[in-house]
Amino acid sequence: MEPTSPQRACFEAGIKFGSLYHQFAGTPISPDSADSLAHAMAESIENQPHCESVSVGVREEPLADAIADGGAAYTELTGRFLDVSMTIDYEGVVVETSMAMEDGYPLMQVDSVETE
Amino acid sequence: MEPTSPQRACFEAGIKFGSLYHQFAGTPISPDSADSLAHAMAESIENQPHCESVSVGVREEPLADAIADGGAAYTELTGRFLDVSMTIDYEGVVVETSMAMEDGYPLMQVDSVETE
Amino acid sequence: MEPTSPQRACFEAGIKFGSLYHQFAGTPISPDSADSLAHAMAESIENQPHCESVSVGVREEPLADAIADGGAAYTELTGRFLDVSMTIDYEGVVVETSMAMEDGYPLMQVDSVETE
Amino acid sequence: MEPTSPQRACFEAGIKFGSLYHQFAGTPISPDSADSLAHAMAESIENQPHCESVSVGVREEPLADAIADGGAAYTELTGRFLDVSMTIDYEGVVVETSMAMEDGYPLMQVDSVETE
Numbered sequence: 001m002e003p004t005s006p007q008r009a010c011f012e013a014g015i016k017f018g019s020l021y022h023q024f025a026g027t028p029i030s031p032d033s034a035d036s037l038a039h040a041m042a043e044s045i046e047n048q049p050h051c052e053s054v055s056v057g058v059r060e061e062p063l064a065d066a067i068a069d070g071g072a073a074y075t076e077l078t079g080r081f082l083d084v085s086m087t088i089d090y091e092g093v094v095v096e097t098s099m100a101m102e103d104g105y106p107l108m109q110v111d112s113v114e115t116e
Numbered sequence: 117m118e119p120t121s122p123q124r125a126c127f128e129a130g131i132k133f134g135s136l137y138h139q140f141a142g143t144p145i146s147p148d149s150a151d152s153l154a155h156a157m158a159e160s161i162e163n164q165p166h167c168e169s170v171s172v173g174v175r176e177e178p179l180a181d182a183i184a185d186g187g188a189a190y191t192e193l194t195g196r197f198l199d200v201s202m203t204i205d206y207e208g209v210v211v212e213t214s215m216a217m218e219d220g221y222p223l224m225q226v227d228s229v230e231t232e
Numbered sequence: 233m234e235p236t237s238p239q240r241a242c243f244e245a246g247i248k249f250g251s252l253y254h255q256f257a258g259t260p261i262s263p264d265s266a267d268s269l270a271h272a273m274a275e276s277i278e279n280q281p282h283c284e285s286v287s288v289g290v291r292e293e294p295l296a297d298a299i300a301d302g303g304a305a306y307t308e309l310t311g312r313f314l315d316v317s318m319t320i321d322y323e324g325v326v327v328e329t330s331m332a333m334e335d336g337y338p339l340m341q342v343d344s345v346e347t348e
Numbered sequence: 349m350e351p352t353s354p355q356r357a358c359f360e361a362g363i364k365f366g367s368l369y370h371q372f373a374g375t376p377i378s379p380d381s382a383d384s385l386a387h388a389m390a391e392s393i394e395n396q397p398h399c400e401s402v403s404v405g406v407r408e409e410p411l412a413d414a415i416a417d418g419g420a421a422y423t424e425l426t427g428r429f430l431d432v433s434m435t436i437d438y439e440g441v442v443v444e445t446s447m448a449m450e451d452g453y454p455l456m457q458v459d460s461v462e463t464e
Contacts, residue, residue: 015134022139043265110124138259246359
């Protein structure tokens with residue numbers, strides 16, 4: 001069957017999450033550089049079509065723990081340092097999505113789908 | 117509203133496309149190395165949850181043209197060199213997706229959504 | 233032969249350039265999001281060992297041209313939009329490096345090597 | 349001072365290492381997909397100028413351990429799963445480089461510099 005608009009809207013939302021994650025995973029990060037990276041991640045993904053807003057926060061405690069465990073003053077960005085939420089608006093369908101840790105893995109999920 | 121299974125399936129499909137694209141965009145590529153990269157792209161994304169199959173082909177003509185235009189024997193991977201199709205199976209919902217060029221941009225799209 | 237300190241310093245400088253380029257190539261970019269991305273690129277690479285300072289500027293004209301040529305309000309980051317310079321300090325050897333366009337390709341180069 | 353040819357050769361070697369690492373860090377990887385990814389990494393970086401050969405191996409034990417620790421059948425590529433060596437030939441200067449684990453971090457290093 002042809003996809004519906006809400007299904008296409010969820011596809012668009014998924015694209016943005018995969019893009020954000022795999023564009024920036026591996027970036028060197030420290031407590032001092034976390035804010036500029038989070039800001040750039042949000043602004044760059046907001047450029048993508050149908051992407052109304054992106055919010056990226058860095059979770060300070062797991063970042064500090066990872067740096068303490070390693071032998072350097074920085075580490076590489078991975079999902080467990082991130083809180084992400086996004087709003088997608090595709091042809092009047094608004095999709096809210098977020099990324100949260102579950103069982104030690106960053107789980108990307110659709111929180112709600114609303115048709116105006 | 118809570119998302120339905122087909123909507124979640126489409127979200128999963130989108131994640132895979134965004135991942136594939138932004139993980140590998142920018143990789144040095146030439147006609148000789150195109151096959152190994154296409155193969156690795158498919159196999160790596162197939163690792164992701166609910167991803168049944170990924171097919172990646174490199175479009176030889178635009179790749180050769182881009183190399184002829186530049187001053188080097190290779191170029192950087194971008195969407196216009198790629199043909200991609202994927203099958204996602206999420207809780208019995210099968211989503212077929214593909215990437216094709218439209219107006220000079222690689223457009224990722226949902227081709228069909230089937231509930232078993 | 234064993235490498236000398238100036239040779240190791242130049243190796244370190246090269247690592248930073250390759251990292252910066254391939255971490256961020258492909259990132260969605262527009263005139264509005266260019267500054268936050270440039271800032272994050274510099275701060276993230278400065279985390280790496282022996283990296284004293286990184287300066288990243290976005291060249292507005294080629295970015296605007298690329299967007300005008302495409303069908304969207306953004307494009308993907310590539311070397312021809314970037315001006316980069318870096319200072320590496322490795323065991324008292326100071327290496328100055330930069331990236332500039334040559335024959336349509338972004339050329340990374342060592343500008344000077346000074347031993348204190 | 350102007351850089352010497354051996355110093356430029358080491359800079360070139362560093363670029364290749366930084367490229368390889370940051371292009372592919374974060375790629376989904378499992379024991380089944382490790383070989384195709386290693387092969388593509390080597391072939392893609394060999395495209396870069398002055399890069400004579402690249403060898404990439406995946407260290408099976410740390411990869412298996414990381415997957416066993418996580419909740420999924422794959423993990424994300426990071427330096428501790430990799431053995432890499434490269435030969436750079438820049439204007440008759442041959443540089444041998446490798447990446448090995450030291451203190452839990454992947455350390456990229458110059459092993460030798462020979463002028464023909």
